[in-house]
Amino acid sequence: MRRHTRSDLVLPLALACFAASAFARANGDEETAKRDAASIKDGLALLLRRQESLAEPKAEPCEWPYEGVYRVRGEEGMEIPLGYRVGGTALIATTLLGIPGYAEDAPRRAAVERALVFVLEALPDARLAAGFRRGYDVRGWGHACALEFLVELRRTQRAPEFLRPAIEEATKKLIALLEEGEIETLGGWNYSRRGEQPEPSTFMTATTLQALFAARAQGFAVDEKVVARALDALASGRFENGTFQYGVDPAQRTGKGFEAPEGSAGRSCACEATLFLAGRSDEEKLRRAIDAFFEHWEWLEKRRKQTGTHVPPFQIAPYYFFYAHHYAAQAIELLPEAERAERRARLRERIYQVRETSLGWNDRVFERSESYGTAMVLRALLAPAAAAPARWAK
Numbered sequence: 001m002r003r004h005t006r007s008d009l010v011l012p013l014a015l016a017c018f019a020a021s022a023f024a025r026a027n028g029d030e031e032t033a034k035r036d037a038a039s040i041k042d043g044l045a046l047l048l049r050r051q052e053s054l055a056e057p058k059a060e061p062c063e064w065p066y067e068g069v070y071r072v073r074g075e076e077g078m079e080i081p082l083g084y085r086v087g088g089t090a091l092i093a094t095t096l097l098g099i100p101g102y103a104e105d106a107p108r109r110a111a112v113e114r115a116l117v118f119v120l121e122a123l124p125d126a127r128l129a130a131g132f133r134r135g136y137d138v139r140g141w142g143h144a145c146a147l148e149f150l151v152e153l154r155r156t157q158r159a160p161e162f163l164r165p166a167i168e169e170a171t172k173k174l175i176a177l178l179e180e181g182e183i184e185t186l187g188g189w190n191y192s193r194r195g196e197q198p199e200p201s202t203f204m205t206a207t208t209l210q211a212l213f214a215a216r217a218q219g220f221a222v223d224e225k226v227v228a229r230a231l232d233a234l235a236s237g238r239f240e241n242g243t244f245q246y247g248v249d250p251a252q253r254t255g256k257g258f259e260a261p262e263g264s265a266g267r268s269c270a271c272e273a274t275l276f277l278a279g280r281s282d283e284e285k286l287r288r289a290i291d292a293f294f295e296h297w298e299w300l301e302k303r304r305k306q307t308g309t310h311v312p313p314f315q316i317a318p319y320y321f322f323y324a325h326h327y328a329a330q331a332i333e334l335l336p337e338a339e340r341a342e343r344r345a346r347l348r349e350r351i352y353q354v355r356e357t358s359l360g361w362n363d364r365v366f367e368r369s370e371s372y373g374t375a376m377v378l379r380a381l382l383a384p385a386a387a388a389p390a391r392w393a394k
Helices: 006-027 030-050 081-099 107-123 139-156 161-180 203-216 225-237 268-277 281-296 299-305 320-334 339-351 366-386
Strands: 072-073 076-079
Touching: 006 161, 030 072, 030 339, 030 366, 081 107, 081 139, 081 203, 081 366, 107 139, 107 161, 139 161, 139 203, 203 225, 203 268, 203 299, 203 320, 225 268, 268 281, 268 339, 281 320, 299 320, 299 366, 320 339, 320 366, 339 366
Parallel strands: none
Antiparallel strands: 072 076
16 A cells, blocks of 8 residues: 555545534634634644554554553563554544545545554454453553444444454454453453452543443444443442542542542543433533533643653643543533533633644653544544434443
């Protein structure tokens, strides 16, 4: 597959800009629509430029690896774990599917197809197999993001015909891996499991549940008991004031640090939206989570692009920043229509406040993680006209 030149991108990006303006008009006046459409176009161009290949640097680019502080030992020293490589690639490819103009955009289709082949070829790797290594293990993120990607390919009918059987089988395998990877005691999922009774991570559990919701909406069998346990765990991590524990532990509920409104602001929208989609929340709780995100946004901003992860006083990690914006946008669209416009405008103001000179967005100290941040922002900008997230009904 040949590399595309800059001239190859002109027409597709123009089409994306034109189509995106229709989406952006839902956000406000014509000037706002133009700015959002241009930002989507610029973000798309950035993502296409940043696709790479970690395994073979001279090979066709096929990955958007997520980069964090966690590394694993590989043949050439400490490497980005395969779970992050697959997860980041799948998440960004899913984002590209949702930007208008996909059918007319040959370079974007080629990039997504290369990503798809990478994901499908990586899934049988032993590093993504079932099981969990005690301590820190991020393969579950790879499973959840890959599931979201494959299900979205199926929903939008964007997958190449010859790969559809492989996608069906891989989707079933990913569902089984996630079901097998639930925490045995309380349900849910966590990438960090220590001690005899590991705690479900609320923000990972919310994301994983939404991928499973989408899979069942496309006709795949999903274990209802696994979902019910995860929803119970997520709900049990909620406090009366709307904050959520970081790791669900009914015996350790202090309301401080992680659990303070400031410490929870980056994950409350994701958790509440997920419960809402399963009929386990309501508009008032959803509204409270969104408004808390805005009220405590400055604490998230203080940790953006900083070193370390969970730093006192509220243990906010930088990786929550654009995660939070994406799920705030999703939660806003679940409110009654009359309540959305003002909150969309507030979210957009915050998004543009932290844009990089590269015309992308990055919440980490790593240059590579700009792809992830940009993708999450594009999702937020496109949320007003995006397909509604799948719901879970018994």
